[in-house]
Amino acid sequence: MRTPFLALIKWVFLLALVTLSSAILTKISGVWWVAYPCAFFAGMLFRISWLGILSVGLLSGALLWLLPSMLWVQSNGLGFFIALDQSMGLPGHGFGFLFGTALLGGLMHTFGLVTGQSLLRLIKPKSLKKSYGIPDYRA
Amino acid sequence: MRLFRFIFWLLVSVLFFFVLVGKVGPYQKLYLWFNPISGLSPQEKLPDWQAPPNQMAGLKSSVDVYIDSAWVPVIYAENDWDAYFMQGYLSAKWRIFQMDFITRFAAGRLSEIIGPKAVDLDRKQRFLGLSYAAEIALNAFEQDSLSKLAMDAYTAGVNTWLSQVADKDLPLECKLLQYKPAPWSNFKSALLLKYMADLLTGSVHDIQVQNTLSDFGPEFVGQWFPDYNPNPNASIDPQKIGPTSIPDSLKAKDPFSSYLNKITNFEDPVDGLGSNNWVLDGSRTATGKPLLANDPHLPLSLPSIWMEMHLVVQGRPVYGVTLPGAPGIIIGMNDAVAWGVTNGTVDVKDYLAVMLTSQHPKLWFSGDVKLTDRFGRDSTIAKNSYFSGQGWESLSYRKETIDIKGAPSKSFLIPYTKFGPLLRETVKNQHGENLRLTFQWTGFEPSNELRSFLLLNKATNVEECLMALSTFKCPPQNFVFADTAGEIALWQKGLFPSRKYDVGKWVGDARNPDHLWQGFLPDSISPCIKNPERGFLFSANQHPTPSPYPYAYTGFFELWRNQRILSRLENAKQWNFQDMQALQMDSYSEEAATLLPLMLEKLPKQNTPMYDSLLQWDYVYRAPSQAATFFHQWLYEFEQRLWHPLNPELHEIPERWVLPYILKDNEGKYKPWMPKDSGSVSQWLLEAFRFCQDSLAQEAWQTFKATKIQHLARLEGFSVKAIASSGHHTAPNAMTPTHGPSWRMVVSLKPPVNARVSLPGGISGNPASEAYYQGIEDWSHGIYKMVIPGKIPEHPKFHWKCAPLSLP
Numbered sequence: 035m036r037t038p039f040l041a042l043i044k045w046v047f048l049l050a051l052v053t054l055s056s057a058i059l060t061k062i063s064g065v066w067w068v069a070y071p072c073a074f075f076a077g078m079l080f081r082i083s084w085l086g087i088l089s090v091g092l093l094s095g096a097l098l099w100l101l102p103s104m105l106w107v108q109s110n111g112l113g114f115f116i117a118l119d120q121s122m123g124l125p126g127h128g129f130g131f132l133f134g135t136a137l138l139g140g141l142m143h144t145f146g147l148v149t150g151q152s153l154l155r156l157i158k159p160k161s162l163k164k165s166y167g168i169p170d171y172r173a
Numbered sequence: 174m175r176l177f178r179f180i181f182w183l184l185v186s187v188l189f190f191f192v193l194v195g196k197v198g199p200y201q202k203l204y205l206w207f208n209p210i211s212g213l214s215p216q217e218k219l220p221d222w223q224a225p226p227n228q229m230a231g232l233k234s235s236v237d238v239y240i241d242s243a244w245v246p247v248i249y250a251e252n253d254w255d256a257y258f259m260q261g262y263l264s265a266k267w268r269i270f271q272m273d274f275i276t277r278f279a280a281g282r283l284s285e286i287i288g289p290k291a292v293d294l295d296r297k298q299r300f301l302g303l304s305y306a307a308e309i310a311l312n313a314f315e316q317d318s319l320s321k322l323a324m325d326a327y328t329a330g331v332n333t334w335l336s337q338v339a340d341k342d343l344p345l346e347c348k349l350l351q352y353k354p355a356p357w358s359n360f361k362s363a364l365l366l367k368y369m370a371d372l373l374t375g376s377v378h379d380i381q382v383q384n385t386l387s388d389f390g391p392e393f394v395g396q397w398f399p400d401y402n403p404n405p406n407a408s409i410d411p412q413k414i415g416p417t418s419i420p421d422s423l424k425a426k427d428p429f430s431s432y433l434n435k436i437t438n439f440e441d442p443v444d445g446l447g448s449n450n451w452v453l454d455g456s457r458t459a460t461g462k463p464l465l466a467n468d469p470h471l472p473l474s475l476p477s478i479w480m481e482m483h484l485v486v487q488g489r490p491v492y493g494v495t496l497p498g499a500p501g502i503i504i505g506m507n508d509a510v511a512w513g514v515t516n517g518t519v520d521v522k523d524y525l526a527v528m529l530t531s532q533h534p535k536l537w538f539s540g541d542v543k544l545t546d547r548f549g550r551d552s553t554i555a556k557n558s559y560f561s562g563q564g565w566e567s568l569s570y571r572k573e574t575i576d577i578k579g580a581p582s583k584s585f586l587i588p589y590t591k592f593g594p595l596l597r598e599t600v601k602n603q604h605g606e607n608l609r610l611t612f613q614w615t616g617f618e619p620s621n622e623l624r625s626f627l628l629l630n631k632a633t634n635v636e637e638c639l640m641a642l643s644t645f646k647c648p649p650q651n652f653v654f655a656d657t658a659g660e661i662a663l664w665q666k667g668l669f670p671s672r673k674y675d676v677g678k679w680v681g682d683a684r685n686p687d688h689l690w691q692g693f694l695p696d697s698i699s700p701c702i703k704n705p706e707r708g709f710l711f712s713a714n715q716h717p718t719p720s721p722y723p724y725a726y727t728g729f730f731e732l733w734r735n736q737r738i739l740s741r742l743e744n745a746k747q748w749n750f751q752d753m754q755a756l757q758m759d760s761y762s763e764e765a766a767t768l769l770p771l772m773l774e775k776l777p778k779q780n781t782p783m784y785d786s787l788l789q790w791d792y793v794y795r796a797p798s799q800a801a802t803f804f805h806q807w808l809y810e811f812e813q814r815l816w817h818p819l820n821p822e823l824h825e826i827p828e829r830w831v832l833p834y835i836l837k838d839n840e841g842k843y844k845p846w847m848p849k850d851s852g853s854v855s856q857w858l859l860e861a862f863r864f865c866q867d868s869l870a871q872e873a874w875q876t877f878k879a880t881k882i883q884h885l886a887r888l889e890g891f892s893v894k895a896i897a898s899s900g901h902h903t904a905p906n907a908m909t910p911t912h913g914p915s916w917r918m919v920v921s922l923k924p925p926v927n928a929r930v931s932l933p934g935g936i937s938g939n940p941a942s943e944a945y946y947q948g949i950e951d952w953s954h955g956i957y958k959m960v961i962p963g964k965i966p967e968h969p970k971f972h973w974k975c976a977p978l979s980l981p
Contacts, residue, residue: 066204131207131213135214138207142193145185149182
């Protein structure tokens with residue numbers, strides 16, 4: 035049942051799972067890299083397209099890592115980040131640091147998911163017959 | 174293929190983590206900056222306002238802390254220990270980076286957190302000997318029970334906070350530099366006070382005058398650098414002090430004997446340091462009780478060099494500002510007295526040239542030998558000795574190790590003469606001899622300035638204030654006092670070297686006994702005055718005493734501000750807060766009022782709008798004034814031409830009080846003393862005027878001056894640039910691009926004591942906090958807030974209660 039709807043469900047589920055599990059475990063443990071194993075195991079749950087993995091990883095990572103900054107900007111404006119960019123010599127006029135944060139968070143989640151997905155595809159290859167009607171002689 | 178793909182992504186992940194935790198180009202451990210838990214992004218709830226634990230080991234009784242509506246902490250304690258403990262705790266909470274950074278700078282230990290870039294600066298600082306001075310001071314502090322208790326409690330408070338703080342709550346700067354501040358110690362408090370002493374006394378002009386002496390000769394220096402300007406408006410009447418003739422014993426036989434070839438490798442003295450304080454007795458105020466004002470002019474920084482603090486111990490309050498890192502209040506008031514300080518600007522640091530055995534042309538031997546020196550004395554000379562006024566003496570050595578972040582440590586020895594550290598540079602004298610420079614500084618003498626401040630905090634009248642200063646030695650300060658009984662006093666207090674006349678203005682010769690300090694002047698003759706008939710006392714870094722004064726002293730004394738303050742105070746009648754504040758904010762320049770008419774007189778009439786503006790200018794350095802900018806530049810350019818070929822980077826330029834004499838001189842009386850033969854004053858004025866007219870932008874004074882409050886670690890984003898403000902260093906409102914009134918305070922001694930104060934910068938050192946930039950806007954516009962020592966804040970922002978840790 036390869037429908038766009040199912041793909042969307044899987045995508046939303048994975049996004050919620052990775053984001054929430056990472057946020058909860060990060061909050062509980064206080065360890066910044068705990069999101070990587072979260073993403074890794076989430077990536078092993080089911081097959082999803084590489085594009086789906088990439089978008090979930092970047093989005094959830096950026097969301098999670100940017101959350102404190104976004105809450106701050108909402109209450110206090112962008113001034114602090116403009117000053118921070120100036121002080122660190124970053125381009126972006128307030129968005130340099132935020133972009134760096136989003137990128138690193140996104141990459142960490144993406145690499146976790148991609149590695150997990152690769153392991154899934156290694157240990158549980160997709161049936162060729164199911165996919166293409168070709169007998170799977172490996173079985 | 175699938176295996177390869179998995180291994181590939183695994184390796185990419187590992188590499189990614191290496192990038193985050195390792196080094197990439199100049200950056201390392203990026204995760205420390207960007208991670209969402211303890212990175213640079215501020216958390217929604219700032220650590221600044223998180224309450225301390227309800228129970229804390231180290232407290233002896235319960236303490237109440239209120240954060241008042243202006244974010245100033247009010248600490249109610251039942252004993253001194255708890256007050257200083259909580260002061261240390263809160264200072265660390267809001268200013269630990271400042272405390273750590275400044276003491277590292279003073280000790281020459283910035284390389285530990287910055288890396289190899291700071292090694293040269295650290296090495297230079299080590300040669301200043303501030304750690305050596307702090308060790309001597311700490312010894313004196315710890316012998317005094319009052320000082321020791323305050324320091325121990327303060328240190329315990331700071332270290333308690335350090336033991337509690339999570340990495341995520343460390344200051345932004347610590348996160349940027351990726352380090353955690355080291356534990357505090359009493360030594361660091363002593364070091365901080367020595368840093369301030371060096372800031373206020375260490376920047377001397379000896380080497381520039383020495384270069385002027387070398388290049389232009391003693392007659393030139395004698396003419397343009399006399400001991401006194403003719404109109405010093407001294408703060409003290411000399412009749413109160415003693416004899417007015419110069420004893421023969423104080424005349425140096427050969428003050429110029431040592432002069433050296435030009436010294437090019439030295440740091441320019443810092444200009445812009447100064448202060449105002451004055452006090453009116455009841456006869457000149459509306460309330461019939463004294464009014465006291467103080468505004469110390471120091472480097473403007475964020476966080477501020479000062480920290481506002483309000484302590485109440487057993488019901489007795491003390492309010493004012495302190496240096497983060499020092500217990501107690503430095504400038505302020507309690508319920509009975511108020512005090513303020515200005516820098517004495519007396520020269521208490523003298524450079525000396527010494528000859529070492531290793532550099533003596535005939536002393537390349539490796540053992541001891543007897544030699545007759547040039548003064549006819551027999552000496553036994555050891556290797557690594559130097560010649561002082563009393564003969565050959567051995568150098569002592571202090572091992573210094575600079576630990577460098579990311580690089581191997583560097584160790585070296587600093588030789589010490591009995592005067593102070595031996596500097597690295599070799600200089601030649603006119604006989605071709607190689608000499609080395611050392612310096613003597615009163616900061617190396619045992620003293621206890623902390624005790625003075627702690628006693629001032631508790632004083633109940635002016636007499637107790639004066640007694641509190643008995644151990645105060647360095648930096649020399651002009652203290653003014655007032656009490657609720659109506660008494661006022663001024664004392665220029667410090668340790669003053671006893672010198673022969675003309676000694677100390679340039680580099681002395683350590684071999685000549687006349688060039689050495691002859692001891693120290695006793696306190697009994699230092700300038701002090703109480704309840705003067707004229708009803709006011711003031712100091713603005715001018716000469717403390719008029720000429721002639723029987724004891725030789727030298728320094729760098731202010732010329733113009735004091736004249737303006739004096740003229741206003743002489744006419745003070747029924748003054749109130751507004752009058753005092755208006756004088757602090759007064760931007761009228763006596764320099765401009767004196768020099769501009771004379772300059773315009775010598776200048777042929779010009780048909781330019783700027784010439785007309787200058788004719789109409791009222792000598793007030795107002796923020797929008799273009800005439801002020803033009804005059805400031807014109808005077809500077811004129812001076813350049815007048816004194817050429819004196820080079821301001823190498824030579825001492827004569828002070829501006831000589832300019833009226835030169836501008837009024839129509840007979841060429843001063844011509845023989847000018848550094849060049851050709852040209853005339855009128856010609857240089859015209860040249861300078863045309864240069865300014867043609868080449869420089871006609872800017873408003875505030876734009877040209879561009880006062881900036883710079884972040885302590887020079888982080889541009891967290892500095893405040895181009896503050897719209899009036900003022901000039903020759904006006905009471907002594908605002909410069911980098912320095913200015915770092916604290917404005919006016920205190921009424923009519924009970925209950927109350928004050929109007931203004932501080933550029935808030936209590937917090939956290940740039941994300943609302944209490945970081947706080948106060949700057951009001952300060953720049955001369956808006957003050959009212960404070961009443963001892964009053965419980967009516968609408969506190971926070972109220973924290975802390976009790977001693979009860980054992981289970």
